[in-house]
Amino acid sequence: MAPLQDDHDAVVERFQPTSGRVTGWLTVVLTGVLVVAGVAYVDEGFPLWVVAASLLLGVLAWAAMLRPxxxxxxxxxxxxxxxxxxxxxxxxxxxxxxxxxxxxxxxxxxxxxxxxxxxxxxxxxxxxxxxxxxxxxxxxxxxxxxxxxxxxxxxxxxxxxxxxxxxxxxxxxxxxxxxxxxxxxxAWLPLGLIGACLVLLAVSLFL
Structure with a gap:
């Protein structure tokens, strides 16, 4: 039988965010559209650095506004x-x-x-x-x-x-x-994603 969860770790109150969610979702959606458009039209000269910058901005919006x-x-x-x-x-x-x-x-x-x-x-x-x-x-x-x-x-x-x-x-x-x-x-996941986006942006600027 699996051990029961320690009562000390049980959540007694989860507080809802008071601001930032709408702005966060709008930013994620808009940057997502730019990333998709950039990938679709990269062969037609769409700047790779714009795709990388949009991806970085989207990850930052998720990590700073939606993840907390x-x-x-x-x-x-x-x-x-x-x-x-x-x-x-x-x-x-x-x-x-x-x-x-x-x-x-x-x-x-x-x-x-x-x-x-x-x-x-x-x-x-x-x-x-x-x-x-x-x-x-x-x-x-x-x-x-x-x-x-x-x-x-x-x-x-x-x-x-x-x-x-x-x-x-x-x-x-x-x-x-x-x-x-x-x-x-x-928080290794957001830190790792932000680091990867920064590397991608740096590489795209030299291509």
């Missing part, structure tokens, strides 16, 4: 970005805020996710909460709440629960000394 994701497990906040996937232990989160992007401080380092964010104007007027959820009822999601507000509230709730479960106080020495506070995994 944000979710939480029982133990970690997971940020999948262009070049890496970062696993941040919830109890190790020192500070967190959703502005134009989500910024999280843990293990004395700052990590950013572009998946969730506010508009520039909304970011200026939003209320920053440097501590935990002292009044969770006041911060509970309500009908009509902006999605970025819901994400911030939900993340604070998950962080507070993780701290309570581990007996950790925010800003304490125990929090700073937590083992495996952050784990980073390189």
């Amino acid at each position: 994701a944000l979710w939480a497990t029982h133990e970690h906040l997971v940020m999948r970005n262009l070049g890496e996937t970062v696993h941040i232990r919830l109890a190790a989160v020192e500070e967190m805020a959703v502005r134009q992007v989500l910024a999280v401080r843990a293990a004395d380092k700052r990590f950013v996710s572009t998946v969730v964010g506010r508009t520039w104007r909304k970011a200026l007027t939003s209320r920053h909460r440097p501590g935990g959820l002292a009044d969770s009822a006041a911060l509970a999601p309500t009908e009509g709440m902006h999605y970025a507000d819901f994400v911030e509230n939900r993340l604070y709730d998950l962080v507070d629960k993780a701290r309570s479960r581990d007996g950790i106080r925010a800003g304490s020495e125990e929090q700073l000394a937590l083992p495996d506070a952050v784990r980073r995994e390189p």
